[in-house]
Amino acid sequence: xxxxxxxxxxxxxxxxxRSVGDSNPIYHDEDYAKSTELGGxxxxxxxxxxxxxFDPEYFLRPKVGGDGWFxxxxxxTGSKPSSGSGGGGGAAMxxxxxxxxxxxxxxxxxxxxxxxxKPGKAWEKESKRAGKLKFSExxxxxxxxxxxxVITATGVGVQTERAVDS
Amino acid sequence: MLxxxxxxxxxxxxxxxxxxxxRTQIVQYAxxxxxxxxxxxxxxxxxxxxxxxxxxxxxxxxxxLTGTMLTDYVGDGTLMxxxxxxxxxxxxxxxLKSTATIVDIRDQDGERVVDLEVVxxxxxxxxxxxxxxxxxxxx
Numbered sequence: 001x002x003x004x005x006x007x008x009x010x011x012x013x014x015x016x017x018r019s020v021g022d023s024n025p026i027y028h029d030e031d032y033a034k035s036t037e038l039g040g041x042x043x044x045x046x047x048x049x050x051x052x053x054f055d056p057e058y059f060l061r062p063k064v065g066g067d068g069w070f071x072x073x074x075x076x077t078g079s080k081p082s083s084g085s086g087g088g089g090g091a092a093m094x095x096x097x098x099x100x101x102x103x104x105x106x107x108x109x110x111x112x113x114x115x116x117x118k119p120g121k122a123w124e125k126e127s128k129r130a131g132k133l134k135f136s137e138x139x140x141x142x143x144x145x146x147x148x149x150v151i152t153a154t155g156v157g158v159q160t161e162r163a164v165d166s
Numbered sequence: 167m168l169x170x171x172x173x174x175x176x177x178x179x180x181x182x183x184x185x186x187x188x189r190t191q192i193v194q195y196a197x198x199x200x201x202x203x204x205x206x207x208x209x210x211x212x213x214x215x216x217x218x219x220x221x222x223x224x225x226x227x228x229x230x231l232t233g234t235m236l237t238d239y240v241g242d243g244t245l246m247x248x249x250x251x252x253x254x255x256x257x258x259x260x261x262l263k264s265t266a267t268i269v270d271i272r273d274q275d276g277e278r279v280v281d282l283e284v285v286x287x288x289x290x291x292x293x294x295x296x297x298x299x300x301x302x303x304x305x
Contacts, residue, residue, distance in 0.1 A: 012198070019195040020230030021184055026242045038243045045233045045248050049226050053200035060203045071204035076214040096225035100249030154249075163217035164255065 001058075001117040006051040006142070010041045010109040017044050041109040045101060048142055048151050051115050095164070097135060098156035105150045113142045113150065120154065131161025167241040168303045170278055175268050179239040183231040183262040183286065187223065192258070195227040223256035228295045232286045235264040240301035246279060250297030254288070261289040266299070278305040 010030065017027035022044055025032040033041045052058045062069040069078045107113070120137030127133050135158050142151040184191070189207070196207050201224055204211040212221045229250050236248065256262065264286040271280050279300050286295040 015194075016198040016230075019191065019198040020227065020234055021191075022230075022234040022237075024234075024237065024242065036242070042243055044230065045237060045245050046226060046230045049201070049230075050199045058200065060201050062202065070211070071202075071208045072210040072214075076210050096252055098249070098251045099226065099229055100247075101245075102247050103245055106243060 001055055001115070001138075001140070003051050003054045003113075003115040006054045006113040006115055008043060008047075008107055008109055008111040008113060012050065012053075013041055013043050013047065013109060016047055016050055020044060020046070038106070039108070043107055043109075045103070046099075047107075048101065048113075048115075048140075048153050049099075051113070051140075051142070094157055094159050096155065097158040098154075100154040102152040103150070104152070105144065105148055107142075107144065107150050111150075112145045115140050115142045117141075127160075128165075130164040133161075134159040167244050168239075168280060168301070170271065170303050170305045173268055173271065173280065173303070175271060177268045178265050179235070180263060180265040181235040181238065183235060183264050185261045187256065187258055187260045187262070189221060189258045192221065192223050192227065195224055195230070199224065199226060201226065220258060222258075223260075225252040225295075228252065228256050228262070228286060229297075231262060232264045232284060232295050232297075235286075236266055236282070236284060236299055236301075239266050240280070240282070240299070240303075244301040244303070245299060246274070246302060247300040248297070249299070250284065250295045252294070253296055254292050254294045256288065256294050260294075262286050262294065264295075269298075271303070274300070278303050 014028040117138050117140040120139045122136045125133045137156050140153040144150050192206050196202050206224050209221050212218050266282045266284050269281050269283050280303050282299045284297045285293050287293050
């Protein structure tokens with residue numbers, strides 16, 4: 001995955017913060033945010049995940065005018081899912097196993113980040129709850145408009161042999 | 167920001183993250199994050215094709231909810247590291263509670279920091295998210 005422009009926008013931050021149950025004004029009230037040491041609206045700690053919005057190839061979003069979305073319509077599924085990716089949540093049998101963020105420099109509304117992702121380690125494990133598990137790691141580096149590394153995100157995805165017993 | 171003279175190793179902070187998680191909140195997260203995996207929002211696909219009893223929350227929604235507890239405790243813009251493992255799925259109807267525990271207070275790159283252990287559990291006391299974080303503090 002490569003993202004040229006991940007715009008850090010106040011309204012997107014507001015919507016994201018709402019969805020994670022966070023009413024902190026630092027995420028939606030510009031006047032308040034400007035009065036703090038941070039000097040403006042900042043994104044919540046897991047906001048980098050929403051860079052998927054800016055990935056033209058992101059496979060867990062129905063494409064405009066495209067076909068092949070695997071969610072239900074007339075039938076329970078539209079089509080076969082395309083291949084999974086580490087840490088992104090995976091396809092029909094893919095799940096997110098771990099996520100790690102390292103914050104190197106502050107990010108604020110108004111910044112424009114770019115992101116590049118590289119595959120990391122891969123390993124396998126047997127489990128009672130879901131059969132054979134195939135883990136794969138992906139490491140995404142987010143840089144700001146000055147080219148400085150701001151966030152490193154490491155995701156671990158797991159493909160399970162079958163649905164996980166709960 | 168936490169102040170060093172006001173905290174001790176072993177201190178904890180607990181918050182209720184969500185009560186009776188609604189499918190609509192999962193939809194809200196799908197829209198905001200851009201992750202439209204039907205496992206989280208499409209009951210028909212998830213039950214009939216994927217074989218799960220119902221849709222379930224994105225792992226990243228659990229991590230995001232847990233992050234709200236964390237930043238409420240350590241302060242805005244102080245996190246240096248935050249990582250989790252998704253240990254169990256979160257389902258509509260779940261009530262989640264999360265606790266951060268201070269496990270170390272130390273120096274890193276010339277700043278004073280705390281290390282925290284984080285665990286989020288559901289209404290059956292089953293951990294759904296476990297992890298750790300490091301945040302800057304005021305010395």
